[in-house]
Amino acid sequence: MLDRERIAVAYRALIDKASAANLPALALVFPDGQVLDVGRGRPAFSLVARDARGEEAIASLDALTMAEAFMDEHLDVEGDLLAATRYVEVFGDSHPWIIVWRRLQPLLLGRERLNPAWIAQHYDSANAQLLAVDRDYDTYTPGEYEGDDDTLEAGAERKLAIAFDHLGLRAGDHLLDIGCGWGGMLRYAARRGVQVTGITLSRDQFAYVQKLVAREKLHAEVRYQDFCTFEPGRRFDGATMMGVIEDLSDYRRTLRALERLVVPGGRVYLDFGASRTRFGTHTFVTRYIWPGTFRLVYMPEFVEAIRESPFELEWLKNDRHNYYLWCRGMHERWAKNRAQVEAQYGKRTWRMFALLFAGCAAMMDYRSHGVTAYRVVLELPADSDRAFSTAPARRAADRLVAAAGAAREALASAWQRLTARPDEKPAEPLVSEEDVRPVDGVASNGEAPRAGDRAPDAARGRSSSATHTTVAK
Numbered sequence: 001m002l003d004r005e006r007i008a009v010a011y012r013a014l015i016d017k018a019s020a021a022n023l024p025a026l027a028l029v030f031p032d033g034q035v036l037d038v039g040r041g042r043p044a045f046s047l048v049a050r051d052a053r054g055e056e057a058i059a060s061l062d063a064l065t066m067a068e069a070f071m072d073e074h075l076d077v078e079g080d081l082l083a084a085t086r087y088v089e090v091f092g093d094s095h096p097w098i099i100v101w102r103r104l105q106p107l108l109l110g111r112e113r114l115n116p117a118w119i120a121q122h123y124d125s126a127n128a129q130l131l132a133v134d135r136d137y138d139t140y141t142p143g144e145y146e147g148d149d150d151t152l153e154a155g156a157e158r159k160l161a162i163a164f165d166h167l168g169l170r171a172g173d174h175l176l177d178i179g180c181g182w183g184g185m186l187r188y189a190a191r192r193g194v195q196v197t198g199i200t201l202s203r204d205q206f207a208y209v210q211k212l213v214a215r216e217k218l219h220a221e222v223r224y225q226d227f228c229t230f231e232p233g234r235r236f237d238g239a240t241m242m243g244v245i246e247d248l249s250d251y252r253r254t255l256r257a258l259e260r261l262v263v264p265g266g267r268v269y270l271d272f273g274a275s276r277t278r279f280g281t282h283t284f285v286t287r288y289i290w291p292g293t294f295r296l297v298y299m300p301e302f303v304e305a306i307r308e309s310p311f312e313l314e315w316l317k318n319d320r321h322n323y324y325l326w327c328r329g330m331h332e333r334w335a336k337n338r339a340q341v342e343a344q345y346g347k348r349t350w351r352m353f354a355l356l357f358a359g360c361a362a363m364m365d366y367r368s369h370g371v372t373a374y375r376v377v378l379e380l381p382a383d384s385d386r387a388f389s390t391a392p393a394r395r396a397a398d399r400l401v402a403a404a405g406a407a408r409e410a411l412a413s414a415w416q417r418l419t420a421r422p423d424e425k426p427a428e429p430l431v432s433e434e435d436v437r438p439v440d441g442v443a444s445n446g447e448a449p450r451a452g453d454r455a456p457d458a459a460r461g462r463s464s465s466a467t468h469t470t471v472a473k
Contacts, residue, residue: 002055002056002059004028004030004034004036005036007028007036007058007059008028008036008038010059010061011026011028011038011039011061012038012039014061014087014090014091015038015039017090018089018090021086021089021090021366021367021368022367023039023086023087023090024039024041024043024044024045024080024083024086025037025038025039025040025041025042025043025044026038026039026043026044026045026046026047026084026087027043027045027046027047028046028047028049028058029046029047029048029049029078030049030055031049031050031051031052031054031055043079044079044080044083044084045077045078045079045080045081045083045084046077046078046079047075047076047077047084048075048076048077048078049074049075050073050074050075050076051074053069053072053074053075054069054074054075054076056069057069057070057074057075058075060092061091061092062091062092062093062094063088063091063092063093063282063283063284064093064095064282064283064284064287066091067284067288067355068284070351070355071288071348071351071352071355072348073347073351081331081335081354081355081358082328082331082358082361082362083362084358085355085358085359085361085362085363086362086365086366088282088359088362088363089362089363089366089368089370093282093283095283098283098286098287099279099281099283099286102286102291102292102293103293105292106292106293111228111292111293112226112228112229114292115201115226115228115292116201116226117291118247118290118291118292118294119200119201119202119247120201120202120203121288121289121290121291122289122290123200123201123202123204123205124202124203124204125204125345125349126204126344126345127182127204127205127208128341128344128345128349128353129353130182131333131334131337131340131341132330132331132333132334132337132353132357133152133156133182133330133333134151134152134153134155134156135152135153136153136156136157137153137156137157137160137183137184137187137188138181138182138183138184139156139159139160139181139182139184139185139242140181140182140184140243141159141181141184141242141243141271141326142155142159142271142319142322142323142325142326142327142373143155143156143157143158143159143322143325143326144158144159144162144322145158145322145325145326146158148325150325151329152326152329152330152333155322155325155326155329156184157188159322160184160185160188161188162375163185163240163242163269163271164185164188164189164192166267166269166314166315166377167237167238167240167267167269167377168238168267169189169192169194169237169238170193170194171192171193171194172193172194172195173194173195173237173238174194174195174196174197174236174237175189175194175195175196175197175236175237175238175239175240176196176197176199176232176236176238176239176240176261176262177189177196177197177198177199177239177240178199178227178239178240178241178244179199179200179227179241179242179243179244179247180198180199180200180205180209180222181200181205181242181243182205182208182209182212183198183205183208183209183212183213183222184242185240185242186198186209186212186213186218186220186222187212187216187218187220190216190218190219190220191216191218193219194219195219195220196218196219196220196221197220197221197222197223197232197236198220198221198222198223199222199223199224199225199227199230200222200223200224200225201224201225201226201227203224206222206223206224209222210222227244227248227257228248228253228257230257230261232261235260235261235262235263235266236261236262236263236266237262237263237266238262238266238267238268238269239258239261239262239266239267239268239269240268240269240270241254241268241269241270241271241272242269242270242271243271243272243273244270244272245270245272245297245302246272246273246290246294246295246296246297247290247292247293247294248293249293249294249295250293251297251301251302251305251306252305252308252309252390254305255305255306255308255309255311256309256388258311258378258380259309259310259311259380259386259388262380263380264380264381264382264383264384264386265379265380265381265382266379266380267314267377267378267379267380268311268377268378268379268380269375269376269377270375270376270377270378271319271373271374271375271376272296272297272373272374272376273296273297273323273360273364273371273372273373274296274297274298274299274302274371274372274373274374275295275296275297275298275370275371275372276298276370276371277298277370278295278298278301279295280295280296280370281294281295281296282359284355284359285356288352289352289356296371297374299374306378307389308388308389308390308394309388310380310381310384310385310386310387310388311378311379311380312378312379312380312381313376313377313378314377314378314379315375315376315377316374316375316376316377317374317375318372318373318374319372319373319374319375320364320369320371320372320373321364322373323360323364323372323373324361324364324365327357327358327360327361327364328361330357331354331357331358331361334350334353334354334357335354338350341353
């Protein structure tokens, strides 16, 4: 048996050491019913070990170990889960191989090959997230809230209006919505006479927005498309990237792509979470939520990328409290819908997202303010020469990276040819004609979307970044 008094002493030492974090008191509950209170005052929550593995997780003081024990029902949190996740700021999180491998993967295998599976891990969850977000626009990014008791619905509409106004769009303009999610900005802009092209690498979101476009007969299209390989052959009057640049993480490459996609005089609206550290993503997030190169935005690097680019920083606003209220609102709605979530998606899904929503809310409420959020508007000046002022050393490094990528692709292609069977059939199309039958240019499946809608089974599980489009005019 573990020395439980020593475990309690370790927690007390953690609380004392991180006194500035103002961590709440807690109770440790062991499988035989023994309870040890830790901290000053009444416990805000109890960590309840259901078995030996749960007790080992408590003793570990390791964020990933405890998260996995919670998801697997070896450990429970009774009381305030949001208060419990505040301890993530001071728990250990030393899993170097997870971090090293997430950085090596795109170098060895190529990001374009990995992106579909990375995005699918979180966003192809049978639209379970819709049981946590606002009901009007299904926005999966923070709203603009007038007070702490404002609703998710009011905040979402207010935020979309702010983005729309900052872009300066008029009826007849064409908006590119990068990472369009479940169509929040797409429908807001299209209902105001703006043509919208949305791109996503989530098959569930793609199918969901297809139905939305068809049902409302919006002047919009949605494409299953990787931003990294997007070549539309045209420019757009504006672009939005809501909660997207964290996944892309390469700011210089992103801005070079945006320069090719936006008309001179056009604007780009972004919102995102940010961190004081360059690489500070928790391993729970990397392993279970957003794998690969996902990271919160590191502002010095992001601003330097803007400085190198022809874009000008038009507007910036701290969004930390809005982000906190949004995550708190999702956490509360997710908890309210627990029975439905567990019935439709299973207990593990509920627990995983509960940790995510509560943890993100707690993170945005840290007294250290080491994690925050921003909204940004960039403008490509109409009279810009569109040149990038990249330093010579950086250009040389870029050429080396490009050469390594070309060599990697050549080796992959050669290997594919060598290992291909003579009788191997060509890959099936991403979505067959039977899946989406055009009627007057509109997908015919216009039924009301709901949580649980999924992309056609024939389209799931492939790693292609091919494009398929549904348009309503």
